[in-house]
Amino acid sequence: xxxxxxxxxxxxxxxxxxxxxxxxxxxxxxxxxxxxxxxxxxxxxxxxxxxxxxxxxxxxxxxxxxxxxxxxxxxxxxxxxxxxxxxxxxxxxxxxxxxxxxxxxxxxxxxxxxxxxxxxxxxxxxxxx
Amino acid sequence: xxxxxxxxxxxxxxxxxxxxxxxxxxxxxxxxxxxxxxxxxxxxxxxxxxxxxxxxxxxxxxxxxxxxxxxxxxxxxxxxxxxxxxxxxxxxxxxxxxxxxxxxxxxxxxxxxxxxxxxxxxxxxxxxxxxxxxxxxxxxxxxxxxxxxxxxxxxxxxxxxxxxxxxxxxxxxxxxxxxxxxxxxxxxxxxxxxxxxxxxxxxxxxxxxxxxxxxxxxxxxxxxxxxxxxxxxxxxxxxxxxxxxxxxxxxxxxxxxxxxxxxxxxxxxxxxxxxxxxxxxxxxxxxxxxxxxxxxxxxxxxxxxxxxxxxxxxxxxxxxxxxxxxxxxxxxxxxxxxxxxxxxxxxxxxxxxxxxxxxxxxxxxxxxxxxxxxxxxxxxxxxxxxxxx
Numbered sequence: 113x114x115x116x117x118x119x120x121x122x123x124x125x126x127x128x129x130x131x132x133x134x135x136x137x138x139x140x141x142x143x144x145x146x147x148x149x150x151x152x153x154x155x156x157x158x159x160x161x162x163x164x165x166x167x168x169x170x171x172x173x174x175x176x177x178x179x180x181x182x183x184x185x186x187x188x189x190x191x192x193x194x195x196x197x198x199x200x201x202x203x204x205x206x207x208x209x210x211x212x213x214x215x216x217x218x219x220x221x222x223x224x225x226x227x228x229x230x231x232x233x234x235x236x237x238x239x240x241x
Numbered sequence: 242x243x244x245x246x247x248x249x250x251x252x253x254x255x256x257x258x259x260x261x262x263x264x265x266x267x268x269x270x271x272x273x274x275x276x277x278x279x280x281x282x283x284x285x286x287x288x289x290x291x292x293x294x295x296x297x298x299x300x301x302x303x304x305x306x307x308x309x310x311x312x313x314x315x316x317x318x319x320x321x322x323x324x325x326x327x328x329x330x331x332x333x334x335x336x337x338x339x340x341x342x343x344x345x346x347x348x349x350x351x352x353x354x355x356x357x358x359x360x361x362x363x364x365x366x367x368x369x370x371x372x373x374x375x376x377x378x379x380x381x382x383x384x385x386x387x388x389x390x391x392x393x394x395x396x397x398x399x400x401x402x403x404x405x406x407x408x409x410x411x412x413x414x415x416x417x418x419x420x421x422x423x424x425x426x427x428x429x430x431x432x433x434x435x436x437x438x439x440x441x442x443x444x445x446x447x448x449x450x451x452x453x454x455x456x457x458x459x460x461x462x463x464x465x466x467x468x469x470x471x472x473x474x475x476x477x478x479x480x481x482x483x484x485x486x487x488x489x490x491x492x493x494x495x496x497x498x499x500x501x502x503x504x505x506x507x508x509x510x511x512x513x514x515x516x517x518x519x520x521x522x523x524x525x526x527x528x529x530x531x532x533x534x535x536x537x538x539x540x541x542x543x544x545x546x547x548x549x550x551x552x553x554x555x556x557x558x559x560x561x562x563x564x565x566x567x568x569x570x571x572x573x574x575x576x577x578x579x580x581x582x583x584x585x586x587x588x589x590x591x592x593x594x595x596x597x598x599x600x601x602x603x604x605x606x607x608x609x610x611x612x613x614x615x616x617x618x619x620x621x622x623x624x625x626x627x628x629x630x
Binding site for chain 2: 145146148149151152170172173174175177203
């Protein structure tokens with residue numbers, strides 16, 4: 113899997129794509145693969161305040177429940193309502209199936225996140241343990 | 242005979258095959274088992290589940306244990322340690338039953354197969370193998386009957402689904418149409434085309450399973466080459482029937498739709514037969530068996546909690562261990578198993594609740610991440626396979 117280089121990644125397997133002071137967030141292909149068939153995505157409401165590193169929602173597969181962690185702090189401006197009815201889209205296209213958009217509180221939050229190359233290395237180690 | 246329990250995780254003879262196929266492996270009851278196979282080969286829990294409901298899927302269930310009882314008093318021994326009535330079994334017939342503690346709670350649930358005049362095979366759960374064997378041995382000392390642990394002798398492969406009979410018939414000379422559900426037979430398993438004259442002789446074939454679907458479980462020698470050969474051969478001849486390998490994930494959702502109990506969830510050493518609703522497999526007209534006296538008392542005293550089927554009426558998935566609440570939000574019970582049901586396309590659960598909340602149609606709640614989500618008590622099993630015309 114080639115991870116898109118137009119965004120950054122967390123060690124909890126979220127991606128964040130920044131455009132000015134707004135950002136789009138989703139989970140990575142590695143995350144969807146580890147979870148298996150995704151049947152449920154729960155995201156916060158528009159207007160919710162996210163704190164970097166804290167949980168902001170849940171993804172469930174048939175077998176597993178997994179928390180979503182905010183890659184950065186900010187305010188939710190839009191959620192992908194499509195995923196409430198078609199959560200399996202995350203399996204078929206994780207990097208295209210965004211979960212929410214937010215305005216960033218502190219763009220410096222992103223400094224510690226991984227590049228595509230670093231994330232790829234990170235998951236290779238995690239998968240190969 | 243005694244065995245020292247190895248601290249390391251155990252592997253079935255098919256472990257390398259599962260890994261080669263790219264299965265996601267998990268630890269289950271001390272075993273390294275496939276939970277699901279990759280989407281790239283048409284698998285994943287939902288596809289595997291659907292294959293068994295509509296076609297055929299195969300499972301490595303070699304982690305299950307096997308105990309053989311044989312000798313002049315084998316029947317008397319089986320009658321003493323199990324709650325169903327094994328005297329009703331013809332040779333070649335099997336029954337669902339359970340081993341009970343004196344308190345009427347569960348050591349384990351088992352399938353009792355009568356293999357010969359004085360020969361019985363108990364198929365038991367992976368997580369309770371050692372406990373079960375010790376318990377059976379200790380409780381049959383007074384009977385003229387040998388007790389053997391055959392758990393490591395067999396690779397057990399389950400072939401499940403409406404097309405299981407078509408698949409397996411390609412591989413055996415046994416007439417499977419003559420084998421009814423919960424009966425066993427023996428036959429050749431062809432390992433290659435007939436002309437090559439390569440086969441396993443006298444293989445035990447049982448029309449049993451844990452999927453609430455038609456199907457078979459075959460018991461082949463547990464050496465790695467034979468096990469691998471049989472597994473691959475089944476996949477090869479089953480290709481035209483759409484067979485796929487299935488893992489423990491689908492095994493769990495399939496058995497949940499069929500309300501088949503899982504040890505440590507619906508049944509355990511703190512849950513009795515009446516609570517679990519397994520009355521019809523417990524023959525109180527048998528004069529004696531371990532647990533009987535306590536069960537008689539428990540029945541007279543009245544059953545306080547009961548296992549119910551729940552269907553979520555609001556968004557959310559009930560999971561094992563979640564709290565069940567009454568409509569006012571008071572905690573009244575807990576979920577023993579909960580999951581999305583891939584065939585029924587609903588979120589379902591089994592739960593213990595006080596009997597007064599057990600009636601079909603009762604509105605309850607399941608606490609999911611701190612919030613009560615609506616659920617309703619529904620008839621069980623959630624899924625019943627269609628009767629053959």
